Amino acid sequence: xxxxxxxxxxxxxxxxxxxxxxxxxxxxxxxxxxxxxxxxxxxxxxxxxxxxxxxxxxxxxxxxxxxxxxxxxxxxxxxxxxxxxxxxxxxxxxxxxxxxxxxxxxxxxxxxxxxxxxxxxxxxxxxxxxxxxxxxxxxxxxxxxxxxxxxxxxxxxxxxxxxxxxxxxxxxxxxxxxxxxxxxxxxxxxxxxxxxxxxxxxxxxxxxxxxxxxxxxxxxxxxxxxxxxxxxxxxxxxxxxxxxxxxxxxxxxxxxxxxxxxxxxxxxxxxxxxxxxxxxxxxxxxxxxxxxxxxxxxxxxxxxxxxxxxxxxxxxxxxxxxxxxxxxxxxxxxxxxxxxxxxxxxxxxxxxxxxxxxxxxxxxxxxxxxxxxxxxxxxxxxxxxxxxxxxxxxxxxxxxxxxxxxxxxxxxxxxxxxxxxxxxxxxxxxxx
Ligand code: HAM
Numbered sequence: 515x516x517x518x519x520x521x522x523x524x525x526x527x528x529x530x531x532x533x534x535x536x537x538x539x540x541x542x543x544x545x546x547x548x549x550x551x552x553x554x555x556x557x558x559x560x561x562x563x564x565x566x567x568x569x570x571x572x573x574x575x576x577x578x579x580x581x582x583x584x585x586x587x588x589x590x591x592x593x594x595x596x597x598x599x600x601x602x603x604x605x606x607x608x609x610x611x612x613x614x615x616x617x618x619x620x621x622x623x624x625x626x627x628x629x630x631x632x633x634x635x636x637x638x639x640x641x642x643x644x645x646x647x648x649x650x651x652x653x654x655x656x657x658x659x660x661x662x663x664x665x666x667x668x669x670x671x672x673x674x675x676x677x678x679x680x681x682x683x684x685x686x687x688x689x690x691x692x693x694x695x696x697x698x699x700x701x702x703x704x705x706x707x708x709x710x711x712x713x714x715x716x717x718x719x720x721x722x723x724x725x726x727x728x729x730x731x732x733x734x735x736x737x738x739x740x741x742x743x744x745x746x747x748x749x750x751x752x753x754x755x756x757x758x759x760x761x762x763x764x765x766x767x768x769x770x771x772x773x774x775x776x777x778x779x780x781x782x783x784x785x786x787x788x789x790x791x792x793x794x795x796x797x798x799x800x801x802x803x804x805x806x807x808x809x810x811x812x813x814x815x816x817x818x819x820x821x822x823x824x825x826x827x828x829x830x831x832x833x834x835x836x837x838x839x840x841x842x843x844x845x846x847x848x849x850x851x852x853x854x855x856x857x858x859x860x861x862x863x864x865x866x867x868x869x870x871x872x873x874x875x876x877x878x879x880x881x882x883x884x885x886x887x888x889x890x891x892x893x894x895x896x897x898x899x900x901x902x903x904x905x906x907x908x909x910x911x912x913x914x915x916x917x918x919x920x921x922x923x924x925x926x927x928x929x930x931x932x933x934x935x936x937x938x939x940x941x942x943x944x945x946x
Contacts, residue, residue: 520633521627521633522624522625522627522631522632522633522634523632523633523634524632524634528841529841531841532839532840532841532842533827533830533836533839534823536665536839537638537665537823537826537827538618538638540661540664540665541616541618541638541661541821542616542618544657544660544661544664545616545638545640545657548614548640548653548657549614550614550615550616550640550642551613551614551615551616552615552616552617553597553600553615553616553617554617554619555590555593555596555597555599555600555617556596557589557590557619557620557622558582558587558588558589558590559587559588559590559595559596559599560586560587560588561579561581561586561587561588562586563595563596563599563809564579564588564590564591564592564595566595566808566809567594567595567598567775567776567777567805567808567809568591568592568595568775568776568777569717569720569775569776569777570716570717571713571716571717571720571776572717572720572774572775572776573720573723573725573774574591574592574623574774574775577624577625578591578623578624578625579591579622579623579624580622580623580624580633589622590621590622591621591622591623592621592637592639592775592820593617593619593621593637593639593641593820594639594641594775594777594802594805594818594820595777595805595809597615597617597639597641597643597818598641598643598802598805598806598809598811598816599809601613601615601641601643601806601811602806602809602810602811606643606644607644607806607811607812607814610644611643611644611645611812611814612642612643612644612645613641613642613643613644614640614641614642614643615640615641615642615643616638616639616640616641617638617639618636618637618638618639619636619637619639620634620635620636621634621635621636621637622634623635628793629793629828630790630793630824630825630828631793631824632824635822635823635824636822636823636824637820637821637822637823638661638820638821638823639818639819639820639821640654640657640658640799640818640819640820641816641817641818642654642816642817642818643806643814643816643818644814644815644816645814645815645816646750646803646815647815648750648753648754648757648781649757650817651750651754651757651780651781651800651801651817652754652757652758652760652761652763653757654799654817654818654819655677655679655754655758655763655765655783655799655819656758656761656763657819658785658797658799658819658821659675659677659763659785661797661821662674662675662785662787662796662797662821662826662829663675665826665830665835666830666833666835667787667796667826667829667830667833667835674787674833675785675786675787675796676766676785676786676787676788677763677764677765677766677783677784677785678765678766678767678768678770678771678783678784678785678786679754679755679765679766679767679768679771679781679782679783680739680740680767680768680769680770680771680772680781680782680783681739681740681743681747681748681750681751681780681781681782682739682772682773682778682779682780682781682782682800683739683742683743683744683747683779683780684747684779684780684803684804685744686744687739687742687743687744687747688739688779690742691719691737691739691742692718692719694737694742695718695719695721695722695736695737696714696718698736698737699714699718699721699736702732705728705732706721706724706726706728706729706732707724707726707728707729709724709726710724710726710729717776719772720774720776721733722736722772723772723773723774738769739769740767740769741769747780750780750781751780751781754781755767765783768784771783771784773798773800777802777804777805777808778800778801778802779800779801779802779803779804780800780801780803781800781801781817782798782799782800782801783798783799783800783819784797784798784799785797785798785821787825787829787832789829789832790825790828790829790832793825794825795822795825796821796822796825796826796829797819797820797821797822798819798820799817799818799819799820800817800818800819801815801816801817802816802817802818803815803816843892843893843894843895844872844873844874844892844894845866845871845872845873845894845895845896845932845936846863846866846871846872846873846874846894846895846896846897846898846932847873847874847875847885847888847889847892847894847896847897847898847915848862848863848866848873848874848875848897848898848899848900849875849876849882849885849886849889849897849898849899849900850875850876850882850885850899850900850901851882851899851900851901851902851904852882852901852902853879854902855900855901855902855905856879858900858905859875859876859900860875862898862900862910862925862928863875865928865929866898866928866929866932868929869929869930869932869933871929871932871933871936873898874892874894876888882899882901886899889915890915894915895914895915895916895935895936895939896912896913896914896915896932896935896936897912897913897915898910898911898912898913898928898932899911899913899920904922907922908924908925909922909923909924909925910922910923910925910928911923912928912931912932912935914935916939
């Protein structure tokens with residue numbers, strides 16, 4: 515075959531769709547349960563927006579952005595920057611500063627494709643903008659964890675998901691921390707990779723999330739911002755933990771969670787599914803209390819997260835939870851007992867669809883036997899069969915595929931009779 519999907523990008527095929535629809539529907543239902551409203555910003559933003567938000571000296575901006583040659587535009591590598599920009603542009607900061615927003619859609623990063631990492635991937639992104647309330651930190655963490663629980667990926671206690679929490683401090687904490695890290699790194703910078711040496715000068719904290727194995731080992735003993743938090747920021751962190759405990763959610767304090775994006779302040783967290791190994795983070799998030807200010811708006815707090823669908827689907831697969839999600843077949847297979855009935859088959863399928871019943875028919879001029887085989891293999895609950903005799907009598911044969919029972923029905927009653935048959939087979943309306 516001449517063309518293949520671009521490296522790190524893939525087709526989501528019809529057989530994959532039920533799982534995707536389930537993820538999207540759980541995401542939407544939970545977001546709305548928490549009062550979040552959907553927002554759909556464009557996929558392209560000005561490159562400068564990501565430099566300003568994510569940070570110039572970060573993996574994303576230095577190595578992973580798909581930047582177009584036309585118009586200094588970049589395919590969004592993440593959702594937070596675009597949502598913050600849209601929030602300011604829509605005037606929310608002035609009119610109704612507290613906004614709980616969510617989006618589901620593709621993000622693009624030019625990373626080395628590997629298991630769990632793609633160049634186009636989908637995120638469920640939730641952002642609560644306009645408030646410093648620590649209950650919102652706990653709320654978004656709970657929302658993110660609930661997403662996985664709803665899908666059957668259980669809490670850490672039962673060997674599933676782990677919530678790792680840290681604080682990045684802000685303001686003076688960050689300055690003191692930068693100094694502490696610089697002093698700690700300085701004596702053995704020569705042993706570090708080239709990228710780290712450049713970052714030491716330009717953005718010293720990013721040395722701590724270098725992916726190089728040797729650097730990672732050296733970083734194990736780095737100073738921890740957690741130990742030098744101001745009383746105010748420590749109190750915020752303790753409140754978040756308290757609110758989480760109040761709703762029965764355990765968290766592991768992990769000073770190693772530093773996140774790879776510059777906008778974070780105070781609370782940061784990740785949800786891990788340890789069975790996935792090195793790429794176990796299914797979700798990352800935290801506060802970014804000065805991003806709106808840095809983008810030219812007022813200095814309002816914000817907190818959010820993004821869940822990656824790639825990792826979520828891998829976790830579901832690992833737990834054997836994907837097999838139960840099958841595509842729904844069309845409800846009716848319309849079969850022609852004779853090639854002369856092709857026209858009426860098309861009319862019948864259209865009549866059924868007008869009545870809200872999904873219907874398909876054969877377009878390969880196969881024998882009735884082959885058509886009935888296809889109807890069975892396709893899992894269609896009902897077949898409608900028409901031949902010259904039926905045409906002459908103004909009827910069609912309606913067949914229940916599971917029982918093999920078949921009876922003639924007047925053509926004008928076809929849709930009603932099929933609908934009754936389908937309704938009878940449904941377990942119950944509430945489960946449908
Ligand atoms: P992030 O940690 O860069 O945070 O991404 C969040 C999640 O997206 C990761 O935990 C991972 O599951 C998934 N992900 C990231 N890159 C890839 C990739 N190349 N292939 C597949 N999945 C990937 C953010 O994006 C922040 N905007 C989160 C946030 C929202 N913070 C505050 N609000």
